[in-house]
Amino acid sequence: MDIRMHTxxxxxxxxxxxxxxxxxxxxxxxRDKGETYVSSTQISRQINIDASQVAKDLSYVKISGxxxxxxxxxxxxxxxxxxxGFTDMHKAFLxxxxxxxxxxxxxxxxxxxxxxxxxxxxxxxxxxxTEINGIPIYxxxxxxxxxxxxxxxxxxxxxxxxxxxxxxxKMVAGGIKAVWNFTPFRIRVPEDIVVQNTSxxxxxxxxFNRLNFNQK
Amino acid sequence: MDIRMHTxxxxxxxxxxxxxxxxxxxxxxxRDKGETYVSSTQISRQINIDASQVAKDLSYVKISGxxxxxxxxxxxxxxxxxxxGFTDMHKAFLxxxxxxxxxxxxxxxxxxxxxxxxxxxxxxxxxxxTEINGIPIYxxxxxxxxxxxxxxxxxxxxxxxxxxxxxxxKMVAGGIKAVWNFTPFRIRVPEDIVVQNTSxxxxxxxxFNRLNFNQK
Numbered sequence: 001m002d003i004r005m006h007t008x009x010x011x012x013x014x015x016x017x018x019x020x021x022x023x024x025x026x027x028x029x030x031r032d033k034g035e036t037y038v039s040s041t042q043i044s045r046q047i048n049i050d051a052s053q054v055a056k057d058l059s060y061v062k063i064s065g066x067x068x069x070x071x072x073x074x075x076x077x078x079x080x081x082x083x084x085g086f087t088d089m090h091k092a093f094l095x096x097x098x099x100x101x102x103x104x105x106x107x108x109x110x111x112x113x114x115x116x117x118x119x120x121x122x123x124x125x126x127x128x129x130t131e132i133n134g135i136p137i138y139x140x141x142x143x144x145x146x147x148x149x150x151x152x153x154x155x156x157x158x159x160x161x162x163x164x165x166x167x168x169x170k171m172v173a174g175g176i177k178a179v180w181n182f183t184p185f186r187i188r189v190p191e192d193i194v195v196q197n198t199s200x201x202x203x204x205x206x207x208f209n210r211l212n213f214n215q216k
Numbered sequence: 217m218d219i220r221m222h223t224x225x226x227x228x229x230x231x232x233x234x235x236x237x238x239x240x241x242x243x244x245x246x247r248d249k250g251e252t253y254v255s256s257t258q259i260s261r262q263i264n265i266d267a268s269q270v271a272k273d274l275s276y277v278k279i280s281g282x283x284x285x286x287x288x289x290x291x292x293x294x295x296x297x298x299x300x301g302f303t304d305m306h307k308a309f310l311x312x313x314x315x316x317x318x319x320x321x322x323x324x325x326x327x328x329x330x331x332x333x334x335x336x337x338x339x340x341x342x343x344x345x346t347e348i349n350g351i352p353i354y355x356x357x358x359x360x361x362x363x364x365x366x367x368x369x370x371x372x373x374x375x376x377x378x379x380x381x382x383x384x385x386k387m388v389a390g391g392i393k394a395v396w397n398f399t400p401f402r403i404r405v406p407e408d409i410v411v412q413n414t415s416x417x418x419x420x421x422x423x424f425n426r427l428n429f430n431q432k
Contacts, residue, residue, distance in 0.1 A: 009367045021400040021418045025377045029401075047402040085424030086417070103319035113417045114424060151386055153427065162248060178427045180419070180428060184237040185245075186263040192430055196423040198416065201302070201329040202237045203396070207412040208301030208330065209233055211369065211394045214408055 016057045017084075022047055023054065024080040031073045039070030086114040091152040092180070095167050096119040096159030097127050097137055100182055100200070104156060105132040118150055140167075144174050153177040162183040232273045233300075236302055239270065240296040247289045255286030303329040307368045308396070311383050312335040312375030313343050313353055316398055316416070320372060321348040334366055356383075360390050369393040377401040 023043055030038050040058060044051035058071075063079045065071040081087050094101055094117050104110070105120060122128060128139045138146060146152075155176040159167050165187040171179060178194035181187055184201045191201045239259055246254050256274060260267035274287075279295045281287045296302050310317055310333050320326070321336060337356045338344060344355045354362060362368075371392040375383050380401040387395060392408035397403055400417045 003217045011429055014422055017422045018415075018418045021415060021421055022402045026402075029378060048404060049402075072321055084421040085428070086421070088424075090424060090427075099322070099324045103323040106322065107319040108316065110316045110416070110420070114418050150376045154423070162245060177430065178423050180423060184241045184412055186238045186242075186265075188264060194426040194430060195421055196419050196426075198419045199234075199237060200326070200414065200416070203412050203414045204329050205237055205300040205302070205325070206230055206233045207370070207394050207396060207410055208304075208306060209228055210410040210412075211225055211306075214249055214302070214393065214410060 012060050013085050016060055019049065019053075019057050020061070020080060020084055022049075023058065024077065024084065027071075027073050027076045027080065031077065036073055037066075037069045037071065038064065038073050038076065039068075042070065084114075086112070088114055089116045090114050090154055091116050091118050091150060092154035093118065093143070093146070093152050093171075093176070094135075094158060095122075095140075095171065096157065097122040097124070097132070098158060098160070099158075101158035102132055104158065104182075105135050108133070115154070117156065118152060119146055125177040140170075143170065145174075147174045155179050157181045157183055157187070158185065228276050232276055234267075235265065235273050236277070236296060236300055238265075239274065240293065240300065243287075243289050243292050243296065247293065249332065252289055253282075253285045254289050254292065255281065255284075255307070256377060258286065300330075302328070304330055305332050306330050306370055306388075307332050307334050307394075308370035309334065309359070309362070309368050309387075310351075310372040310374060311356075311387065312373065313338040313340070313348070313376060317372075317374035318348055320374065320398075321351050324349070327389055331370070333372065334368060335362055356386075358387065363390045363392075370396060372396045372398065373403070374398045 024041055026047055027038060041051045044054045054132040061079055061083045063071060063076060092115055094105060097120050103119060117135055120135055120137045121143055122137055127137045128186050130137055153176060155171040157164060157179055161183050164183045164187055168179055168187045168189060172189060172193055181197050182196055182197045189195055242259055242263055243254060256270040257267045260270045277295055277299045279287060279292060296383050308331055310321060313336050321333060333351055336351055336353045337359055338353055339356050343353045346353055369392060371387040373395055380399045380403055384395055384403045384405060388405055388409055397411055397413045401416045405411055
């Protein structure tokens with residue numbers, strides 16, 4: 001059973017990319033339970049997603065299953081982690097060491113998924129020159145110089161909304177290629193720049209609304 | 217111009233709920249610049265979303281604009297904050313004080329958006345009995361007792377994937393009505409329980425993929 005149908009240059013749909021980490025964590029759980037093979041039907045049953053959808057999603061990944069047996073779990077984990085970019089270390093700078101920015105600097109979990117924040121920028125004199133979790137905090141004016149020293153192409157945006165666009169423009173001018181935007185502000189970037197919006201507050205809004213709806 | 221078209225009992229579509237915080241932060245910015253009125257056309261232009269979409273989204277919110285002038289900014293901010301649930305304080309418990317859990321306890325920004333974490337649970341003896349940012353950390357066994365003391369209906373899930381389902385089941389049995397799931401694990405809950413998935417790692421996967429795609 002070789003269900004590979006896509007070439008590597010295909011753009012993977014975002015819903016697929018969001019589901020693949022579910023399959024990955026499921027495979028890790030199965031491995032920890034001592035299993036050696038897993039089929040898309042099993043994954044499907046455990047996480048309640050249509051089996052044909054699981055097979056279709058996995059077809060983007062370079063892995064072949066065996067009829068009736070399924071995927072070898074260790075290979076599946078390895079291939080998924082590599083495909084999702086979790087095995088390469090991607091260097092990033094963080095902009096804005098406020099409450100959320102500081103919290104992200106302290107989250108060592110990001111490193112296990114391929115993101116290494118190598119420096120942070122702020123203008124607060126109490127922060128500049130210090131470090132959090134071993135990550136140095138520089139003055140924002142040093143950004144251009146630091147970009148020349150390190151090969152960084154990801155910027156994590158955790159500034160106040162009033163300067164979100166201004167800092168984004170600076171990042172892009174300095175050579176940042178992808179912005180992980182944690183602000184509730186909709187930033188604008190040139191077409192070739194990747195933006196990933198992760199607004200915790202928008203997620204809260206959805207959760208509160210659903211909760212109120214259920215309680216009516 | 218009264219564009220209210222929905223009754224309060226309408227279920228607001230998730231994309232709308234995710235866009236409304238953008239309008240809110242835009243309105244705050246305009247207010248800080250000294251503006252008093254804003255039209256959906258202006259919002260539309262600034263955040264690059266179709267004006268008819270903006271008007272449609274805002275029609276879910278109880279606010280009326282005036283022809284040619286638009287919405288009074290202070291009212292718009294007030295109404296949006298209230299509609300999104302940011303002005304009510306929602307109490308929550310956090311489960312799993314690891315790296316991400318600890319980081320969320322330290323993020324005071326959540327309170328400004330209506331989420332107050334009033335306690336956390338873990339089994340690590342080095343953590344139990346201590347507090348982070350003024351939030352007490354209890355042993356997981358104390359959950360049922362603590363639920364009786366406080367009126368909490370939101371659970372923030374930041375445990376390892378191997379126990380994500382087990383802890384979710386416990387939360388639900390204890391009376392939690394909404395789970396904010398930060399794990400990359402797809403948890404299963406009864407139909408009347410709200411789940412909001414916020415997997416930072418899934419967002420990272422999407423960002424890495426797009427970045428690699430652009431760099432080909």
